[in-house]
Each structure stands twice: as structure tokens, then as C-alpha cells.
Amino acid sequence: MFVLFLLYCYLSRAVYCVIGHCDPDENHPEIADKIDDYLWLKLRQVQTDNDDQHNQDNFTLKKLQCLLYEDFGENYFSGYQQPFLYFQVLILTAQFEAAIEFISRIDKLLCHAVHVALVLYESNMLLLPQTNQAQLLTTDSSDDGCMRRLNFARLITLYTRKFESTDAREALQYFYFLRDLKTAQGENFFMSCVSELVLDTREFEMLLGKIERDGTKRPGAIDKFHGDTHKIIDLVAKDTEAKGLFEDAVRLYDLAKKHDKVLELLNKLLSQVVSQASSTQSSRDRLRSLAFGIAERYRAQGAEGNLSNASTFFLLLDLLTFFDCFHDGNMDEALTVIKQLQLLPLAENAVETKVMAFRHYNDEVRRCLPDILLATMNILHSQYKNAKTTTSQSPYSGWTGRGEDGGKETYLNYIRGQAKALIMFAGMLPYRLPGDTNARLVQIEVLMN
Numbered sequence: 296m297f298v299l300f301l302l303y304c305y306l307s308r309a310v311y312c313v314i315g316h317c318d319p320d321e322n323h324p325e326i327a328d329k330i331d332d333y334l335w336l337k338l339r340q341v342q343t344d345n346d347d348q349h350n351q352d353n354f355t356l357k358k359l360q361c362l363l364y365e366d367f368g369e370n371y372f373s374g375y376q377q378p379f380l381y382f383q384v385l386i387l388t389a390q391f392e393a394a395i396e397f398i399s400r401i402d403k404l405l406c407h408a409v410h411v412a413l414v415l416y417e418s419n420m421l422l423l424p425q426t427n428q429a430q431l432l433t434t435d436s437s438d439d440g441c442m443r444r445l446n447f448a449r450l451i452t453l454y455t456r457k458f459e460s461t462d463a464r465e466a467l468q469y470f471y472f473l474r475d476l477k478t479a480q481g482e483n484f485f486m487s488c489v490s491e492l493v494l495d496t497r498e499f500e501m502l503l504g505k506i507e508r509d510g511t512k513r514p515g516a517i518d519k520f521h522g523d524t525h526k527i528i529d530l531v532a533k534d535t536e537a538k539g540l541f542e543d544a545v546r547l548y549d550l551a552k553k554h555d556k557v558l559e560l561l562n563k564l565l566s567q568v569v570s571q572a573s574s575t576q577s578s579r580d581r582l583r584s585l586a587f588g589i590a591e592r593y594r595a596q597g598a599e600g601n602l603s604n605a606s607t608f609f610l611l612l613d614l615l616t617f618f619d620c621f622h623d624g625n626m627d628e629a630l631t632v633i634k635q636l637q638l639l640p641l642a643e644n645a646v647e648t649k650v651m652a653f654r655h656y657n658d659e660v661r662r663c664l665p666d667i668l669l670a671t672m673n674i675l676h677s678q679y680k681n682a683k684t685t686t687s688q689s690p691y692s693g694w695t696g697r698g699e700d701g702g703k704e705t706y707l708n709y710i711r712g713q714a715k716a717l718i719m720f721a722g723m724l725p726y727r728l729p730g731d732t733n734a735r736l737v738q739i740e741v742l743m744n
Contacts, residue, residue, distance in 0.1 A: 603657060
């Protein structure tokens with residue numbers, strides 16, 4: 296009977312404390328010997344801000360949160376031995392951010408932390424830091440009590456880092472939840488993560504899509520997440536360009552329909568390889584295939600771009616053909632191409648006009664000029680040697696001159712005149728040629744005199 300009397304007393308006192316919201320420091324261990332009972336009693340004693348809000352002795356939710364998180368803490372609850380118990384304590388006292396951060400530190404529970412965070416974030420129940428550069432769990436000077444802020448973006452990227460290189464599509468699913476957040480630079484966090492993912496995995500076509508030969512776009516994985524995919528692709532293209540991956544940037548700008556940027560980058564790339572001999576799987580061969588494919592599509596479907604960039608682009612394509620003929624030994628065909636381009640003077644009376652016209656060419660074309668001059672001079676020398684050694688006149692097909700000797704000597708003089716025009720042109724250019732270019736041009740010309 297005495298035991299029952301004591302139990303009745305303990306229960307009566309507990310009920311009184313619950314109803315009267317008093318004695319919050321009393322834990323009632325006689326009846327609240329389990330964490331569920333303890334939390335129920337404490338939560339029932341919590342007073343809202345409207346209950347005599349000027350009384351400093353009120354037992355508020357903030358005080359309960361501080362008691363459990365700071366005074367007791369994870370060591371008291373044997374957090375790492377009983378992670379779900381401590382997680383339950385924090386969740387039931389509305390400390391969602393601290394609860395998520397705690398189980399995220401346990402590797403096998405990280406996925407659970409992420410998925411709980413996703414639900415709470417989508418329900419607008421998470422406090423986030425002012426910047427996404429913050430630590431995973433932080434406090435803010437403007438917050439009261441034991442309020443914590445969870446860096447949701449950092450949590451997601453921490454989790455996806457485990458599998459993004461092997462399962463980019465899955466990582467993309469998680470990144471989509473970051474679409475309303477901003478990076479420190481003010482960029483959309485989802486777009487920034489997509490850009491980083493594409494650059495790390497190099498899964499350009501799978502993630503972003505591809506432009507087919509007929510101009511239609513094959514959808515990528517991002518197309519189902521975002522209506523305006525061009526903005527994402529444009530951002531990835533800029534990041535790719537900034538990292539020096541210019542060929543990839545060309546394809547991405549093409550995908551984003553930034554035609555002028557495509558031409559600008561291709562011009563820079565082509566000018567570096569245009570004079571090289573073609574070889575299988577070389578960068579020149581790869582760029583040639585890319586450039587001709589784009590040119591064919593832009594001609595057929597039209598392209599929005601700067602007229603100067605477009606004219607330079609198509610001129611560089613013609614110069615690719617010229618050097619292909621030159622390196623293959625098709626000298627007559629190469630000379631036909633260079634004459635049709637009207638880039639160089641092949642007569643002394645055209646030198647001044649061509650020098651004036653040269654001022655209007657872009658740097659990409661000017662950069663190729665030394666190699667064009669030397670190749671053309673070598674072609675003339677080849678034509679000269681062939682004409683010199685043959686017993687019959689065998690003039691270049693574009694020449695229509697005649698002479699008293701049947702045309703041979705006149706034809707040789709015609710070639711010398713073309714070579715002299717190139718020497719004059721090189722000397723009058725308002726552009727500094729490499730030191731040995733003029734010397735080599737003169738040496739070749741001397742061989743024809």
C-alpha cells in the first residue's frame with residue numbers, strides 16, 4: 296500500500312507540474328524513466344511566447360532545446376552507440392538542422408540525413424545560412440537560443456560526391472533541389488552544379504544533349520528538369536571555355552545556339568592548325584571535321600553571327616583546302632584555290648590593293664599569312680622547276696600568255712613576276728612577319744632567277 300501511495304504522490308506531482316507549467320528543473324525520474332516519457336513531460340511543460348512572455352522563468356521550447364543539445368548533448372545520449380535515439384530527441388524538440396547534421400556524420404546514415412533534409416526543405420521547415428559557403432551547421436547572431444542553420448547545399452554536394460562520377464543522372468536528380476539557391480557569385484546553384492558535373496564527368500551529350508546533322512536537338516538528361524536549358528548549357532560552355540577546353544566549348548555554344556561564339560572560337564582554333572599537314576586522329580583532322588560539319592549546317596539552316604566572324608570562318612575553311620592540296624602535292628589545284636581566294640597579289644600592279652585589303656582581315660587570318668606566303672612561294676617554285684625542266688611548254692592552266700619562243704620563257708617570266716609580287720607584298724605589309732619568313736621568301740625567289 297505504501298508503494299502505491301508513493302506512486303500516487305509522484306503521479307500527482309507530475310500532473311500538477313504539467314498542468315501548472317511549473318518546476319521545469321524537476322525531471323520526475325520515478326515515473327519518467329524512459330526518454331519518451333521524459334520528453335512528453337518536458338514538452339507538456341513548455342510555455343509559448345504568448346504565455347506571460349515577460350516572465351524570464353518561463354520554460355520555453357528554446358530552453359528545452361538548449362538543455363538537450365548543449366547541456367546534455369550527444370555524449371549524454373550515447374549518440375554514436377544509439378544514433379536513432381539521439382536523432383529522435385532532436386527531431387521531437389524541433390531541432391531538425393542539428394538532427395540532420397548529427398546523422399550525416401555517420402557514413403552509413405548519410406543517405407537518411409539527405410532524404411530527411413529533402414522532405415523538410417521542400418516543406419520550408421529548414422533554417423538555411425546566409426551563404427552557401429558556410430559550414431554544414433552554424434549559428435547566426437540574429438538567432439535566439441539554440442537555433443541552428445543547416446547548409447543544405449553543402450549537404451547535397453557532400454552526398455552526391457560519392458557517386459556523381461559513376462552515376463551522373465542520379466546526381467542530377469539531387470542537384471535539382473538546389474534550383475532556388477544562389478552561389479556566392481549570385482549564380483543559380485543548380486546550374487552551377489550541373490556545370491561542374493559536366494566538366495568532371497565529361498558526359499556532355501548524355502547530360503546536355505546533342506545537335507544532330509539535320510539541326511535537330513537530341514534531348515539530354517537536363518531537359519526534363521529545366522524549361523530553359525539554353526541558359527544552363529551557356530553557363531557550362533563559359534565554364535568550359537574558361538578551363539581552356541575550347542573544342543568542347545564550341546560544341547556547347549553550338550548546342551546553346553550561340554552561333555557567333557561558335558565561329559569566334561573555331562576561328563581561333565583553326566588558325567593554329569590550318570597550315571599543318573593532315574594526319575589521322577590529329578587535332579587538325581578533328582577540328583576540320585567539326586568545322587566542316589558546322590559550316591554545312593549553318594549554310595543550310597542559317598546562323599546568327601557577326602559577319603566578320605562568319606567571313607573569317609569560311610576563309611579559314613578554304614585555307615584548310617589550300618593547305619590540304621599543298622601537302623598532298625596537288626600544286627596546280629592549290630594555286631587555283633589561292634588565286635580564287637584573292638588573298639595574295641600574283642601581279643605587281645595588284646600589290647598595293649592587296650596590302651590595303653589586308654588591313655581588314657582578322658588576326659586569325661593574319662596569323663596564318665607567313666605560312667600562306669611560304670606555301671604559295673614554294674608552289675611557284677615547283678611550277679618554275681617543272682616548266683624549266685620540260686622540253687615543251689606546260690603552263691599553269693590559269694595562265695594565258697604567249698611568247699615568240701612558244702611560251703616557255705614567257706611563262707617562266709610570268710612565274711618570276713608572281714614571286715616578285717609576293718616579295719613586294721611581304722615587304723609592304725603593316726604587319727610584322729616572323730624574322731625568317733622574308734629571308735626564306737627571298738631565298739626561294741632567288742632560285743627562280
